[in-house]
Amino acid sequence: MEGIFARLxxxxxxxxxxxxxxxxxxxxxxxxxxxFTWQSWLLSGMTAAVGYLGGEPQLYLVAVILLxxxxxxxxxLLRATDRRFSTRRELLAxxxxxxxxxxxxxxxxxxxxxxxxxxxxxxLPTRAALPVAMALLFVSLFIIVxxxxxxxxxxGFLMLENSIALLAVVGTYxxxxxxxxxxxLDALMGFLVMQIFLYDIHETFETLExxxxxxxxx
Amino acid sequence: MALILLLxxxxxxxxxxxxxxxxxRLVAASTVALNALSLSASVWMCGxxxxxxxxxxxxxxxxxxxxxxxxxxxxxATVTLxxxxxxxxxxEADEYDEGQARRFRIFVNAFALMMxxxxxTNNVGFMWVTIEATTITSAVVIPLHRTKSSVExxxxxxxxxxxxxxxxxxGTVLAYFDFVSTAGRVPNALNWTVLRAAAPTLQGELMxxxxxxxxxxxxxxxxLAPMHTWLPDAxxxxxxxxxxxxxxxxxxxxxxxxxxxxxVVDVALGSDFASQLLLAAGLLSVAVxxxxxxxxxxxxxxxxxxxxxxxxxxxxxxxxxxxxxxxxWLHLVNHAxxxxxxxxxxxxxxxxxxxxxxxxxxxxxxxMPWTGRLFAMAILALVGLPxxxxxxxxxxxxxxxxxxxxxxxxxVVLLLVLVAFVSLLGHLNRMLYGAAPVGVAVGESCxxxxxxxxxxxxxxxxxxxxxxxxxxxxxxxxxxxxxxx
Numbered sequence: 001m002e003g004i005f006a007r008l009x010x011x012x013x014x015x016x017x018x019x020x021x022x023x024x025x026x027x028x029x030x031x032x033x034x035x036f037t038w039q040s041w042l043l044s045g046m047t048a049a050v051g052y053l054g055g056e057p058q059l060y061l062v063a064v065i066l067l068x069x070x071x072x073x074x075x076x077l078l079r080a081t082d083r084r085f086s087t088r089r090e091l092l093a094x095x096x097x098x099x100x101x102x103x104x105x106x107x108x109x110x111x112x113x114x115x116x117x118x119x120x121x122x123x124l125p126t127r128a129a130l131p132v133a134m135a136l137l138f139v140s141l142f143i144i145v146x147x148x149x150x151x152x153x154x155x156g157f158l159m160l161e162n163s164i165a166l167l168a169v170v171g172t173y174x175x176x177x178x179x180x181x182x183x184x185l186d187a188l189m190g191f192l193v194m195q196i197f198l199y200d201i202h203e204t205f206e207t208l209e210x211x212x213x214x215x216x217x218x
Numbered sequence: 219m220a221l222i223l224l225l226x227x228x229x230x231x232x233x234x235x236x237x238x239x240x241x242x243r244l245v246a247a248s249t250v251a252l253n254a255l256s257l258s259a260s261v262w263m264c265g266x267x268x269x270x271x272x273x274x275x276x277x278x279x280x281x282x283x284x285x286x287x288x289x290x291x292x293x294x295a296t297v298t299l300x301x302x303x304x305x306x307x308x309x310e311a312d313e314y315d316e317g318q319a320r321r322f323r324i325f326v327n328a329f330a331l332m333m334x335x336x337x338x339t340n341n342v343g344f345m346w347v348t349i350e351a352t353t354i355t356s357a358v359v360i361p362l363h364r365t366k367s368s369v370e371x372x373x374x375x376x377x378x379x380x381x382x383x384x385x386x387x388x389g390t391v392l393a394y395f396d397f398v399s400t401a402g403r404v405p406n407a408l409n410w411t412v413l414r415a416a417a418p419t420l421q422g423e424l425m426x427x428x429x430x431x432x433x434x435x436x437x438x439x440x441x442l443a444p445m446h447t448w449l450p451d452a453x454x455x456x457x458x459x460x461x462x463x464x465x466x467x468x469x470x471x472x473x474x475x476x477x478x479x480x481x482v483v484d485v486a487l488g489s490d491f492a493s494q495l496l497l498a499a500g501l502l503s504v505a506v507x508x509x510x511x512x513x514x515x516x517x518x519x520x521x522x523x524x525x526x527x528x529x530x531x532x533x534x535x536x537x538x539x540x541x542x543x544x545x546x547w548l549h550l551v552n553h554a555x556x557x558x559x560x561x562x563x564x565x566x567x568x569x570x571x572x573x574x575x576x577x578x579x580x581x582x583x584x585x586m587p588w589t590g591r592l593f594a595m596a597i598l599a600l601v602g603l604p605x606x607x608x609x610x611x612x613x614x615x616x617x618x619x620x621x622x623x624x625x626x627x628x629x630v631v632l633l634l635v636l637v638a639f640v641s642l643l644g645h646l647n648r649m650l651y652g653a654a655p656v657g658v659a660v661g662e663s664c665x666x667x668x669x670x671x672x673x674x675x676x677x678x679x680x681x682x683x684x685x686x687x688x689x690x691x692x693x694x695x696x697x698x699x700x701x702x703x
Contacts, residue, residue: 179346
């Protein structure tokens with residue numbers, strides 16, 4: 001039982017990492033949104049599985065909120081924003097696809113090296129997914145710094161949040177419920193404010209490319 | 219009781235502005251009164267901590283107010299009251315319409331509430347939630363006038379700080395992972411007191427990584443170099459009262475979070491790893507701040523870079539043991555008063571001259587005699603001249619560095635402070651004297667706002683000349699809250 005559980009968790013976590021890496025080579029905002037949606041569904045499913053097999057019923061609630069918020073509501077809002085602004089399908093990045101993928105691979109490797117000593121510390125059956133969570137964290141950070149469009153930076157940020165939620169679930173079976181709820185509230189509010197700013201940027205700059213945002217220097 | 223009195227007023231203020239339509243002037247005035255109530259509660263807390271030596275802990279252990287929390291609450295409440303009194307909507311002619319005034323009042327009070335909760339909660343997870351919420355509530359107010367540069371500044375602020383603060387949460391989760399792996403899942407495991415008690419058994423390597431994440435995360439929010447890049451934009455584009463709050467106390471709250479975590483990590487590692495990290499980040503910030511001051515052309519950005527410099531000094535102070543921590547907390551208080559005063563005055567200057575460029579402001583002493591004099595005092599305080607409080611705290615900082623054998627640190631800090639000194643005085647000189655530009659009205663009446671700012675200057679002088687014992691007492695308690703004896 002435990003063996004299957006562990007394998008299931010690693011499978012779902014790897015799926016999440018894969019959706020992060022997809023962003024590095026796919027072009028077009030809809031593909032990014034789809035990747036994020038898949039990632040959130042996987043996270044939600046895994047949270048429920050850990051709740052069931054680890055005997056933490058509060059994780060069911062977390063899984064449901066995750067599904068509603070990050071699996072359904074945020075992707076819908078993102079799609080609405082994208083429909084409104086999309087003028088050009090091609091997305092620009094500061095780094096080309098090949099280099100992006102190589103950097104992504106290096107980051108995954110780095111995460112494995114970094115988390116190596118943790119394996120001895122914990123006996124949780126989910127521990128094999130820890131390096132994957134750290135890898136997703138680094139890949140999300142790389143997405144944020146290497147993309148040019150404001151909306152892709154937002155998606156990178158949402159993936160970063162997912163990676164931390166993944167870390168919390170596989171490392172500790174979730175942070176205390178009160179904190180978890182606060183995090184969700186912040187995520188929702190933060191996203192809504194970012195959404196408002198996307199409209200503001202679009203109206204004042206008539207573009208969503210952040211390299212146009214270079215008025216403020218020194 | 220005191221806690222309710224501290225936290226309820228900003229909540230009520232924010233909600234009442236949200237719910238009541240019209241009667242802006244009355245509503246705005248009542249929010250100012252509520253902020254004053256909050257301030258009196260924080261004074262009460264300081265008194266409690268000082269005379270009775272009491273740490274207020276709620277029955278479930280979720281809230282906890284020791285000397286350090288009381289000190290921070292006092293600073294936050296003071297600066298909030300100032301910002302509220304200088305904010306739009308009080309009926310005087312200003313450049314904001316009623317909708318903007320409402321938005322300002324709703325979110326600034328929410329912002330103040332989040333900062334107050336952050337310093338009074340015992341749960342480090344919840345502390346993170348509220349500090350993240352400060353980013354959201356303050357980012358909404360920055361583009362009160364929707365211009366290209368203010369939208370750009372608030373976007374940079376929101377994105378960089380959200381990402382940074384997310385890393386601080388990753389650090390919190392890693393520390394929690396460490397705790398759960400060694401001690402198992404116990405209730406209230408994210409309470410600071412529980413973490414600190416369990417610190418000797420925590421696994422050091424993981425705590426190092428967690429602390430690195432936490433310093434990068436909260437350091438982004440505190441404006442420590444090299445994560446400070448959003449700070450000069452956001453602080454210079456925000457409306458003056460919000461700049462005062464962000465520069466005066468928001469940075470302090472982020473440093474507070476780092477100091478709480480440092481107290482845990484110091485015990486867990488039993489080494490000076492945390493101090494080394496803060497020392498390096500602090501010195502880099504002082505250097506970046508000081509040298510950026512040299513090339514500034516805008517006076518609000520100048521004040522923002524001066525914040526980077528001062529937060530760097532606080533970070534250096536926290537790395538230098540009990541003596542350094544004393545200097546750091548005193549410096550934080552001094553900086554909160556001096557910087558909010560300077561930003562509010564800069565707002566008045568901007569209102570009159572209609573330019574943020576230093577070159578566009580001349581003859582300030584002639585055009586606005588009161589504002590000019592007070593602005594000169596604020597800048598002289600910020601460069602660390604006696605008789606102002608920052609002279610004392612910087613002196614204590616250097617003394618702490620020499621006492622703990624960090625001679626090089628002391629030398630570098632002195633040199634960089636000198637650089638800041640020369641460049642700030644040069645800029646100030648250009649603004650104060652010379653002929654007034656054409657089209658700028660001359661003359662200024664002395665109202666209650668000037669009196670309030672003169673009060674700030676008086677506080678700075680008192681802190682610099684006398685350093686009365688209630689102040690030293692509460693700061694000593696703040697030091698013992700986070701530094702092992």
